[in-house]
Amino acid sequence: MSIDKIAVLGAGTMGMGIAWAVAAAGKKVVLYDLTQEIVDKTLSRIGRGLEKAEERGQAPEGAKAFVTGNITGTANLEDIKDVDFIIETVLEKIEVKKDVYGKLSNILDDDIIVATNTSSLSITEIASAYKKPENVVGMHFFNPAMVMPLIEVIPCIQTAPEVVDTVMELSKAIGKKPIKVKEGPGFVVNRILVPGMNEAAFILHEGLATAEDIDNAMKMGAGWPMGPFTLCDMVGIDIALAVAETLYEETGDPKYRPAPNIKQHVRAGWLGRKTKRGWYDYSKK
Ligand code: 3HC
Numbered sequence: 001m002s003i004d005k006i007a008v009l010g011a012g013t014m015g016m017g018i019a020w021a022v023a024a025a026g027k028k029v030v031l032y033d034l035t036q037e038i039v040d041k042t043l044s045r046i047g048r049g050l051e052k053a054e055e056r057g058q059a060p061e062g063a064k065a066f067v068t069g070n071i072t073g074t075a076n077l078e079d080i081k082d083v084d085f086i087i088e089t090v091l092e093k094i095e096v097k098k099d100v101y102g103k104l105s106n107i108l109d110d111d112i113i114v115a116t117n118t119s120s121l122s123i124t125e126i127a128s129a130y131k132k133p134e135n136v137v138g139m140h141f142f143n144p145a146m147v148m149p150l151i152e153v154i155p156c157i158q159t160a161p162e163v164v165d166t167v168m169e170l171s172k173a174i175g176k177k178p179i180k181v182k183e184g185p186g187f188v189v190n191r192i193l194v195p196g197m198n199e200a201a202f203i204l205h206e207g208l209a210t211a212e213d214i215d216n217a218m219k220m221g222a223g224w225p226m227g228p229f230t231l232c233d234m235v236g237i238d239i240a241l242a243v244a245e246t247l248y249e250e251t252g253d254p255k256y257r258p259a260p261n262i263k264q265h266v267r268a269g270w271l272g273r274k275t276k277r278g279w280y281d282y283s284k285k
Helices: 013-024 036-056 063-069 094-107 123-128 161-173 189-205 211-222 228-235 237-251 260-268
Strands: 005-009 028-032 071-074 085-088 113-116 136-140 150-154 177-180
Touching (some): 005 013, 013 036, 013 063, 028 036, 036 063, 036 071, 063 071, 085 094, 094 113, 094 123, 136 161, 150 161, 161 177, 189 228, 228 237, 237 260
Parallel strands (some): 005 028, 005 085, 085 113, 113 136, 150 177
Antiparallel strands (some): 136 150
16 A cells, blocks of 8 residues: 555654654645644644745755645544554653554554554553554654654564564655664663763763753764753653653663653653753743
């Protein structure tokens, strides 16, 4: 079956970037979230982002019209009935995901593949909530998803091999660079990156250097494109904490324990750029 129309479920940070990336590759996208207001907000963010990208020469002239012309938004799950493929990136809470997969079980044809962008939950457990667990697979994008080339393709124990092949092919067709990874906490990138952000938080917690100096140190001393605190604010401190907790709980290894100041930020609702406050203050930007 050719995959021309894709539903992206969840219009948060990742949903926005994924919808943009997929639409930029010429696929039709249906972007779904719980309310029309959330969906519309994300659609305007995509429009504004493309405007800026065109101005900066990061996207070709006409990109805004092309990409936004390929995306429709909806708050009605029934509207995704006729798509060829699903990318699910709803809230990183297992109960929420299971509820969505239960609903999808009633709506979708049996041959539709559902790919989850989860970064911290068990794909095996998510798949168990779907009527055809063999059609569920991990498809992990990186933030900002319209820019970062990598996709980790992660089969869980139930995933059918041909489903993995289809997702590898689709990833290439949308201009991304997929790698296959077995299911394990953090997969590849987050297993390395999140402990790095966590360690930066410990260094700050111990008072060894300021957040700005740690960020500059990693940019100037290690060639990171952005420092660990700036990156954590972009990814979402709640997401970094969820991955850190998964690494810690799944392995039982104390080296992965989340830094106390990461937990404090999440408890305060200071989640990064999306809440205008994280390690840095974005309220005036
Ligand atoms: N199209 C559209 N927008 C683009 C663009 C493109 N081709 N290239 C850059 N941009 C955007 C940037 O996102 C940025 O957006 P903003 O205004 O909202 O901040 C803006 O243009 C200006 O950015 P820069 O001039 O700094 O752009 P650069 O191209 O130099 O780099 C970057 C931006 C690609 C984000 C780079 O800093 C980078 O690679 N950072 C590291 C990102 C990273 O590590 N991501 C992985 C996070 S982990 C993850 O996502 C997994 C999850 O499970 C936790």
